[in-house]
Structure formats: structure tokens, C-alpha cells
Amino acid sequence: MAAAPAGPYRLSEAAEVLGVSDDTVRRWADQGRFTVTRTPTNALAINGSDLARLAAEVADHPEHSHPRTTSARNRLRGIVTAVKRDEVMAQVELCCGPYRVVSLMSREAADDLDLRPGRIAVASVKSTNVIVELPS
Secondary structure, rough: OOOOOOOOEEEHHHHHHHOOOOOHHHHHOOOOOOOOEEOOOOEEEEEHHHHHHHHHHHHHOHHHHHOOOOOOOOEEEEEEEEEEEEEEEEEEEEEEEEEEHHHEHHHHHHHHHOOOOOOEEEEEEOOOOOOOOOOO
8 A cells, every 4th residue: 555645734834844934935835846735724735745855955955065074964054052161071052943953072172163152053963873753
């Protein structure tokens, strides 16, 4: 038996997933970047396969391109919201779209990168263990 297609997702849900504004998603709909559908409650929506394609396009945008000097492919651009330093270590928090990412690093590395709240940074994640779950 074939699986049912995912979605449809409200445009606001798509914007949250893509890390862009609702207006950007509406503008993309007006430009024909995806076919607008409707939710069961008649709200404007995007089907799951179109949302997945857009997410891949956004991730491959030159602004988010992967440097050739790393094997990490999970890169999240965001803004530093907090830095806690002690004599040896630093805890750096970033907001990357709707996600909060926390990194522990040496204080020397945080100082060398001049990490401080308000600074744009990219969190590169490389892990052998990634848990995937469905939202409730």
C-alpha cells in the first residue's frame, strides 16, 4: 500500500520550517514556486513534497552554501543570543530560525571568533547519532 502524501501544511507552518517569513512564502506562492492547495479548514497550504523541495532549495542557496573545508553538512545560520565564559570553556547559544542551538567550546575558540550576542554565526553539526521524531 502506498503511503499518503504528507501535508498539506499551512503557509505559516511552511515559513517556520523554512526559516523565512509568512510573507516570503506567500510571495513564492504568487511567483509560482509551488502549487497552492488548501487544508481541510480551507486555509492556504503547500503539500509536503513541494515543501521538501523548497527546503532543499533554501538550504542550497549561496548564502547558506557549504564551505569546502568541512565535511559537516548540517549547517544552521543564526544569531548568537548568549555567551557564558569561564576560564577554560564557553557556552554559546544561537537562535537559528525557530531552533535554539547550544555549543560548548573552549573559551579561546569563542574569543578568537569574537562570539557575542547579536553576532551572526553558523552552527555546523556533525553527529553519528541524530534522533528524528514527529511533532505532537
